[in-house]
Amino acid sequence: MIAQSGDYSIGTNVGPCLPGVDGIDIVASNVTLHLNGHTISGTATSGTCNSSNGIYVEGTSLLPLTMVHVLGSGTISNFFKLSPKGNPGLEQPGAGVCRPAST
Numbered sequence: 001m002i003a004q005s006g007d008y009s010i011g012t013n014v015g016p017c018l019p020g021v022d023g024i025d026i027v028a029s030n031v032t033l034h035l036n037g038h039t040i041s042g043t044a045t046s047g048t049c050n051s052s053n054g055i056y057v058e059g060t061s062l063l064p065l066t067m068v069h070v071l072g073s074g075t076i077s078n079f080f081k082l083s084p085k086g087n088p089g090l091e092q093p094g095a096g097v098c099r100p101a102s103t
Contacts, residue, residue: 001024001025001026001027002024002025002026002027002028002031002033003027003028004028005028005029005030005031006030006031006032007032007034008031008032008033008034009033009034009036010033010034010035010036010038010040010074011036011038012038013038013039013040013041014038014039014040014041015039015040015041015042015044015078016041016042016043016044016078017040017041017042017043017050017052017079018043018050019043019050019051019052020050020051020052021050021052022052022053022054022055022056023040023041023042023052023053023054023055023056023076023079024040024054024055024056025053025056025058026055026056026057026058026065026068027058027065028065029059029065029066029067029068030066030067030068031065031067031068031069032068032069032070032071033055033068033069033070033071034071034072035070035071035072035073035074036072036073036074037072037073037074038074038075039074039075039076039077040054040055040074040075040076040077040079041075041076041077041078041079042054042077042078042079042080043078044078048078049078049079049080050078050079050080051080052079052080053079053080054076054077054079055070055076
């Protein structure tokens with residue numbers, strides 16, 4: 001969980017995450033997350049997807065998070081969604097689409 005503003009870099013692959021467990025939760029504004037070519041992966045069961053979020057940006061409609069950036073090459077796989085809760089302006093490439101990793 002990223003709970004303070006700042007610059008963060010992923011140093012290794014994240015996952016596989018248990019069902020219902022998000023890959024990375026961001027609960028602060030002014031955060032930059034660098035993927036550095038790493039993978040954030042959901043369930044390890046081939047052909048299925050976690051019902052949770054690869055990256056979860058948890059603002060509210062009354063207090064949305066701002067200036068949250070996810071940069072660099074990397075892969076988010078085997079999750080059902082990338083969720084910008086309360087942050088409708090956040091870009092969500094591939095949101096709501098499960099693309100299980102190939103075996």
